[in-house]
Amino acid sequence: MSASEQASETLPLPSSAAPSQAVAGSELSIDLGALAENYRFLANQNSDVACSAVIKADAYGLGVEQAAQTLWDAGCTTFFVALPQEGARARAALPTATIYVLNGLFGEECAAFYHSHTLRPVIGSLAELEDWQTYCTKVGEKLPCALHFDTGMNRLGMGMAEAEKLSRSLGETDENGTILDDCTVSLVMSHLACADEPYHSLNTQQLDRFRAIRALFPDCPASLANSAGIFLGPDYHFDLMRPGIALYGGQAVGNHPNPMKPVVTLTSRILDIRYVPKDQSVSYGAAQVTKRESRVGILSAGYADGYLRSAGSTDSKTGAHVWLKGYSAPIIGRVTMDLIMVDLTDLPNGLAKRGMKVELFGPNIAIDDVAASAGTIGYELLTSLGARALRHYLPA
Numbered sequence: 001m002s003a004s005e006q007a008s009e010t011l012p013l014p015s016s017a018a019p020s021q022a023v024a025g026s027e028l029s030i031d032l033g034a035l036a037e038n039y040r041f042l043a044n045q046n047s048d049v050a051c052s053a054v055i056k057a058d059a060y061g062l063g064v065e066q067a068a069q070t071l072w073d074a075g076c077t078t079f080f081v082a083l084p085q086e087g088a089r090a091r092a093a094l095p096t097a098t099i100y101v102l103n104g105l106f107g108e109e110c111a112a113f114y115h116s117h118t119l120r121p122v123i124g125s126l127a128e129l130e131d132w133q134t135y136c137t138k139v140g141e142k143l144p145c146a147l148h149f150d151t152g153m154n155r156l157g158m159g160m161a162e163a164e165k166l167s168r169s170l171g172e173t174d175e176n177g178t179i180l181d182d183c184t185v186s187l188v189m190s191h192l193a194c195a196d197e198p199y200h201s202l203n204t205q206q207l208d209r210f211r212a213i214r215a216l217f218p219d220c221p222a223s224l225a226n227s228a229g230i231f232l233g234p235d236y237h238f239d240l241m242r243p244g245i246a247l248y249g250g251q252a253v254g255n256h257p258n259p260m261k262p263v264v265t266l267t268s269r270i271l272d273i274r275y276v277p278k279d280q281s282v283s284y285g286a287a288q289v290t291k292r293e294s295r296v297g298i299l300s301a302g303y304a305d306g307y308l309r310s311a312g313s314t315d316s317k318t319g320a321h322v323w324l325k326g327y328s329a330p331i332i333g334r335v336t337m338d339l340i341m342v343d344l345t346d347l348p349n350g351l352a353k354r355g356m357k358v359e360l361f362g363p364n365i366a367i368d369d370v371a372a373s374a375g376t377i378g379y380e381l382l383t384s385l386g387a388r389a390l391r392h393y394l395p396a
């Protein structure tokens with residue numbers, strides 16, 4: 001028997017064991033009450049219009065089962081995911097919800113998967129529509145789908161010419177939507193490219209184009225607004241609002257106070273506190289040199305926990321900050337895989353102690369500020385959150 005085989009017989013396998021609080025380097029706390037509150041806040045932006053929830057990418061990294069159940073309990077009945085597999089997970093959590101899959105059908109063979117999980121594809125091309133209709137004919141059911149039109153994003157979606165062509169084949173409308181040959185159109189939608197910049201001229205251009213398309217499908221419910229689009233006002237709301245990031249506490253609109261409640265908090269433990277003399281470098285690459293004798297805290301979290309490496313600090317670029325006991329402290333040096341160094345020199349002596357928990361983001365350090373320090377957006381930070389931190393869900 002080899003040494004490694006012997007080891008696996010005698011040692012517990014760490015990958016299968018959930019860490020307990022005593023041995024967790026970092027902890028991720030997800031406030032489902034705040035998620036529910038954020039949903040109600042967004043839904044209340046227009047009480048005449050339904051509000052769905054976008055729960056793609058594991059509900060932006062938060063955990064799709066917990067998020068879906070919380071949002072359903074808060075009154076949400078329509079959900080969007082990106083991929084069919086995400087749809088199947090959402091369906092298992094929500095037996096009766098309406099679930100749309102944004103990336104649509106990859107081919108006709110994919111349609112049976114949608115049908116068996118009662119998922120609705122968001123269809124972005126005539127070829128895809130043909131696949132869906134072929135499947136619908138085969139099973140003899142006019143199954144529902146959404147039609148996605150591109151109004152300026154130049155990503156997925158059909159154009160005006162296709163909208164005109166399709167509108168000529170529309171049949172009767174029932175409670176599921178409008179019949180289109182062999183299937184049913186339950187939603188027409190488009191997606192805004194610049195809603196986070198309220199004065200960008202593309203917003204009104206996209207609105208005008210979507211109105212023209214919508215007029216061709218007069219009896220179909222219509223949806224345009226993502227989180228930021230909701231804050232552009234009622235012209236953008238149509239029949240169904242479609243927020244993602246704002247539900248999870250992220251900043252939807254740039255240069256604007258964020259009205260959402262923080263949902264996600266990442267904390268990490270101080271492993272050690274040490275003194276580093278003046279003119280010494282800290283961390284890999286010697287990228288930051290101390291300007292004074294410094295008290296440096298070593299935190300048990302790194303980019304393997306989903307904290308972005310680019311949020312680190314160098315002599316030429318200030319990095320993100322962390323929070324402990326009412327004080328913010330800057331990162332010093334590069335973020336490493338498992339450890340982050342922070343400069344505690346300006347904190348009262350003795351305040352920071354070994355073993356203490358430090359907030360990397362949460363109620364005091366906005367995810368969007370950390371993301372900005374890393375040159376990215378809160379979306380990327382949230383969806384990068386790894387499986388290594390110990391997760392807690394605070395009940396709604």
Ligand SMILES: *Cc1c(COP(=O)(O)O)cnc(C)c1O
Pocket residue numbers: 054056102190191225226227228242243244245246
């Ligand atoms: C991701 C996505 C949304 C949600 O966008 P947020 O900016 O997170 O609110 C809405 N619609 C589509 C088509 C999307 O891809």
